[in-house]
Amino acid sequence: MVPSIRSSDSNVPQGRLLRFQDAFLTNNSVSEFVWKWRCKLLGSADIDREEDLPRLTDEEEVGGDPVSKIMYEGPKSYFDSYDWVDYPPKQISKETAREHGRVAIIVFKVKDHEKRCISGRLPLKYHAIEVQNLAVVSALASVFKKQDYYISETETAIFEAPFHLLFFCQDEIKQLSAGLAADDELAPYLRLFVNTMNPILRDIHTKLNSLSGSGLISFATVWTLFPRGATVYSTDLESEFLCKVLKAEYSSLSADEQYLQICVKVIRFNGDSFVWTTKMLRLNSFSGNKPIKQLRHYPVEHHADMAGVYDRLQQRGKMMLDLQDPQHRSYNNVALHWQDSKTSTKHNVESRILVDVSGYRKYQDDSLHRGSVKRKWSNRRNEDEDDLDDWAIGAWDQSSNDYDFSDADANQPENRTFGRQITESQCQRNKEMMLRRKDDLPFLYGLVGGFALKTKLWVEFYIEDIEPIIWNNTAYSHLVYDEEQKDLILSFVQHHSFASATPASVSFASRSPPNDSSSAATEALSGKAPRRTLAPGEDVIIGKGQGLVILLSGPTGTGKTLMAEAVADRAQRPLVSLQADNLGSQVDTLGTNLRRFLTMAAEWNAVVLLDEADVFMAERDPGNIHRNELVSIFLRELEYFSGVLFLTTNLYETIDSAFRSRVSLHQRFSSLSQDARRKVWHNFLPCLAPQTQEVDGDAGAVVPTLSEADINELSVWQLNGREIQNSVKMARMWCDRKGYAMTLDRLESCIHATNPSARKGVEVVEDYDQEGYG
Structure with missing residues (x-):
C-alpha cells in the first residue's frame, strides 16, 4: 500500500513527494517478497507452521495428510486468471479498520480509463457508495422497495455505478430528507447522503441536459430512458409492440462487447388466460450520440405518432381476443420457428394455418418460451376475476405501485387447462374482461403461436397478417x-x-x-x-x-x-x-x-x-x-x-x-376415360383469362379460340388429370409471354413438350369400380 502523504503539507515539496511515491512503487515487489517470507517464518492466523501439520505416513502420497490448505489470490492475478499463492495478501491494520467502520458513508473512486491520460495520470470517477449507517439504510429501503429493489436493513448497502437506483429515486430521497424535523436523529445522516449523492449524479444530469434539446442520447446514458414503469415502444422481431419496463442494466458478452439489457413485461395469452409475461430486450452499444427515435427500443412518448401507435396496437389486441381457441386461418408472411430460447429462424408461410396457443405450448418445448408464463397466484386475490394483475408476473403494476404478488402457491394447480383446449365460455369471459381494460389492449404481444399446415412446423405468426380463409368450393x-x-x-x-x-x-x-x-x-x-351408450357397430373397447x-x-x-x-x-x-x-x-x-x-x-x-x-x-x-x-x-x-x-x-x-x-x-x-378427360379439359380451360386477337383491324375483339370440337380433339389424348393441368399451365405461360391466343395447335404443342410419350387413341380402361379426377 502506498503511504498516504498529504500533498498540502508545506514541509514536503511536491517534487520530492512524487519521487518518494515512485520509489515506493518501484520497490513494491521487494515489499511483497519481504511480506511473503514474513508470513512463512512468523506465521499468520490463516497459515499453520509446517512442523505443526499432522502426518500419518512418511511416504509422499497425494492426499495422504488429514489437513487442509488455504490458497490466496496472488499479486500477479489478472481479471479471472488467478495466480494462487500460499500466503495471505497484506491487510489494513485493526486501527485503520475501526476508523473506516465509524464513518456513515464511504465513497469509492477509481481511475477513469475512458478519459485522456495527462502526464501519466488518469482522472478519477465515482465507482460505488457504501452506506454503513443502518438508520439511513432503513430509510432508503422503503424508497427502493417501490422500484422492486430490496435491501437488508441489518446490513450495509452498496450502490455501484452507474447508480440506476439513486438516479431514479433521487427526488423521493430528497423529499424524504427535507421532510425530517431538524431535531430528528436521522436528519444529519440523510442530509449527508443527499450531499454525497448530488455530485455523483451531477455528471449524468450535465450530459442529459446537453442532449435534451437535440433528441440525442449516448450509450453511457441510454439507461436513463428506461425507469421502472416506463412504457416502451419496440420493434423487436420486426413487430411493433408496447411494453412496461421492469429494470434495465448493462451487461457484456466480452470486454469489448457491451449492451443494455432491458427486462420488460407484455401481455400474452397462455392458452388459458391473458397474463403479464417477462421479455428481454437488448440495445447494442453504439459510439457517439444517436437519435432516440432510431433506437430499436425507446420510450413511446418520443414516437412521432404516439396516438397512432396506441390506436394500431389496440386494434391488433382486439384481433388477438378472437384467437384464443384453435382457429383455422390463412397466412402469407414470414413466421418464426424457435430452436431454443434465443435462436429463431424465419420461414415463409403462404398457406393455411392453425392458430393454437394451447397446442403450441403442448407440442413445442416449453423451454423455448421467451418469457416466463408461469401463473402467479396472489395472496391478496379476491373474488374479482377481472383483475388481470392477479395473474401478473413480477410484483408490480403501473396502475398501482403497491401490488405484492407472491410466487405460485404450492396448493394451487399450476396450468389448470394447459394442454387442453379452452372452452367457448372461457374465451368469452376473457374477451369481456380485456375489453373492459382497454388501456391494457395495446400491451398485447404481436406474435401468436400456431401450426403451419404446409411446412408442418410449430411457429409464431404475426397477428396482423392472419386472415380469414376463402374456402375453395x-x-x-x-x-x-x-x-x-x-x-x-x-x-x-x-x-x-x-x-x-x-x-x-x-x-x-x-x-x-x-x-x-x-x-x-x-x-x-x-x-x-x-351418456355412454354403445352405438351400433361400435367397438366394445372404449x-x-x-x-x-x-x-x-x-x-x-x-x-x-x-x-x-x-x-x-x-x-x-x-x-x-x-x-x-x-x-x-x-x-x-x-x-x-x-x-x-x-x-x-x-x-x-x-x-x-x-x-x-x-x-x-x-x-x-x-x-x-x-x-x-x-x-x-x-x-x-x-x-x-x-x-x-x-x-x-x-x-x-x-x-x-x-x-x-x-x-x-x-x-x-x-384411368380417365375420354368422356372424363373432356370434363377435365372443360374444368381447366374456362379458368383462363379471356382471349383476344385482331379481327378486321379491331385489335380488341374477343373471339372464341377453342371450340367444342377442339375440346373433343384434346380429350383423345391419353393423359391423366395432372398431365392435363400441367399442359394447360405451360400453354398459358407461353401464350401470355408471347401475346398469342390459346389455340388447339398451341395446346397440342405443349402436350408434346410436357409429355413426349403421350399419344392419341382409344385407351384400355383398367377394371376399377369408378373413374375420377378434378
Missing part, C-alpha cells in the same frame, strides 16, 4: 367422379366431424350446432359429458375403432389427392396433409411422429391425408423385419385414431390384409 364441383359417391364420402366426413366433436375439438366452420337434434349431440356440443378411415386407390393422376382436398374444403375442415418423410422410416420415430400428428388432428377436428401410404400398408414379409415393425406401428396407431383419415395408394394389391379390415370406406379410381 369449386374444387369439389370440378372433381370428376361419380356424384353419388362424392356425396357419400362428404356426408360421412361431415357427420363424423360433428359426431366426434367435444369441447376440446370444436367446429371451425360454424359455432352453431348441427341439424341433429338428438340429446347426445346436444350434450356433446354443450360441453356436458354424454377408444378403439372410432375413426373414419377412407382408402383411395388407383393410378397416378386420377384424382385421389384432390378428393381428400375437395371434401375437406367443402366440409370446411382443416386438412393435415402428410407424406412418408413427415413421419420418418425408423421404428423409434414413426410411432411418436404419427401419434403426434393424429392427436393434433383430432384436437382440431381436422381431416388427415396420408398421401402415397404404400410403405406403411404393404403386406408384411417374414424376411423383412424392419418393414413389419413399421406396419405394426401404423396399425396400432390407426386402431385408436378417432378422426377422419384419407389414405391414398397406387398399389392396392400389395396392401396388408389387416389394413383392409380396418378401412371404413374404399373408393377405387380408374
